[in-house]
Each structure stands twice: as structure tokens, then as C-alpha cells.
Amino acid sequence: MARWRPDARERLRQAALELFAEQGFAATTVPAITARAGLTTRTFFRHFADKREVLFADEAEIRAFATEIMTTAPTDEPLTMIVAGLRMLAETHFEGRKDDLRQRRAIVASDPGLRERDQHKRAMLAQVTRDGFRARGLDPLRASLLAETAGTLMYVSVAEWLDTDDGRRLGDVIDTALATLRTELEDLPTSNGQVASKG
Structure with missing residues (x-):
């Protein structure tokens, strides 16, 4: 049948x-x-x-993937973990699906309820990452900043990747986004008005 x-x-x-x-x-x-x-x-x-x-059938799968990364990653260097985890997520859940993901994005954008659900998905992933860093001993503020940074890197990179057809893999876009963020933070003035040293 x-x-x-x-x-x-x-x-x-x-x-x-x-x-x-x-x-x-x-x-x-x-x-x-x-x-x-x-x-x-x-x-x-x-x-x-x-x-x-x-539209959200992969939510539980991605959550399980993120949890596994946070609990089994061999390094304790947070940014290294984030980038490695995001690159793995890009390869396993995004590459080869660009047209499908563009269609999904347009559908989600067209409906307020779906947009809200998408935001919930983002918050869920941030929480998994935050909990993972806390479990590794990071203080709450640092864990929250890193978790939100990971989510922002992923969502901004995916949007850039879906908006372009320049042949780059999503992992490469993630690397570029992180390099851009690093540059901006290095140029951020300190509390006394001086630009932070790049050395």
C-alpha cells in the first residue's frame, strides 16, 4: 500500500x-x-x-546534534568549539539543500506564527549552547555571550549564504563572518575612549 x-x-x-x-x-x-x-x-x-x-521537523535532530557537540567536543576553547560545531552543522544539515532552504525561508517569512516558531528554535539552540558552556565551567555572563554569538554567527551566515550564488560553502561564510566580527571587536573603543590594541 x-x-x-x-x-x-x-x-x-x-x-x-x-x-x-x-x-x-x-x-x-x-x-x-x-x-x-x-x-x-x-x-x-x-x-x-x-x-x-x-518546516521544523529537524528541530529535535539539530538540538540533539548541538547537545552532543557541547558534551563531547575535545577542546575547552569556546570559540574553537563554536566554529567547529557550526561548520559540522553546516555540512550535515545545510549543504546541498540551498534551494530547499530558500523556499522554506520564504514560507516562514510569510506567516507570523512561523516566524515566532523560528525565533523559538533560535532561542532553543542558544539555550543548549549556554547550558553546554555552563556545564564546562564558564561563568553565566561568558556562557550567555558565547551562546548568543554562536547563534548570531549561524543565522547571519545562513542568510548571507542563501542570498548569494558565489559558490562558497556555508562553512566558508561562517569563517568570513567570524573574521568580520573579530575585526569589529578589535576596533571597538575601550571605556577610556581608546581603540583596543590589535596586538
Whole structure:
């Protein structure tokens, strides 16, 4: 029977994305998705809790990935951990999916509820990173700053990567974003008005 075909999840995902793009997220129903995919609503709910989960199905997987990085990374140097973790995330969850991710971004941007859910996802990843640094002994302020920096680096880099077609891999964009941030911080005036030394 069709509902047991191993590609059912992907068929449902593709059908949902097509309908979200054609008629909007709010106007798309689960029965419409399953009809487009040629499957049953029962099959849909076997794979997704609701239609939003089509867009956020990787949330738990990415959270588990981030948790693993924070608990098993061999280095205690926070920025090294952040960059290594973000590069691994880029390779495992983003590379090869640029068109798909552009389509997802446009759908999320079109709906206030989806934008809020996306912000929740970002906050969740920051919390995982913050908790990981606290578990490694960093003080709360430093852990929070590093966690927010990691999230900002990732989101800014992904946006840059999706907005361009210059052949760069996402990991390379992350490296460029970090180098830019370092330069800006080095040029930041100190409390006495002097520019911090680059040496």
C-alpha cells in the first residue's frame, strides 16, 4: 500500500512545500497535503505532528546534534568549539539543500506564527549552547555571550549564504563572518575612549 512506501515522508514534505508556496501556509490543510502526495492523513500524522512540523521537523535532530557537540567536543576553547560545531552543522544539515532552504525561508517569512516558531528554535539552540558552556565551567555572563554569538554567527551566515550564488560553502561564510566580527571587536573603543590594541 502507498502509505508504507519508504519515501512517504519526503513525498508529504514536498507536497506540503509546494502547497505552502502556491496558496500560503494558512490556507493549506493536511488533507490537501495528503491528496497532493497521494497518501492518507493517517500517514501524514505518522510522520508529522501537524503541518508546521513539515518546516521544523529537524528541530529535535539539530538540538540533539548541538547537545552532543557541547558534551563531547575535545577542546575547552569556546570559540574553537563554536566554529567547529557550526561548520559540522553546516555540512550535515545545510549543504546541498540551498534551494530547499530558500523556499522554506520564504514560507516562514510569510506567516507570523512561523516566524515566532523560528525565533523559538533560535532561542532553543542558544539555550543548549549556554547550558553546554555552563556545564564546562564558564561563568553565566561568558556562557550567555558565547551562546548568543554562536547563534548570531549561524543565522547571519545562513542568510548571507542563501542570498548569494558565489559558490562558497556555508562553512566558508561562517569563517568570513567570524573574521568580520573579530575585526569589529578589535576596533571597538575601550571605556577610556581608546581603540583596543590589535596586538
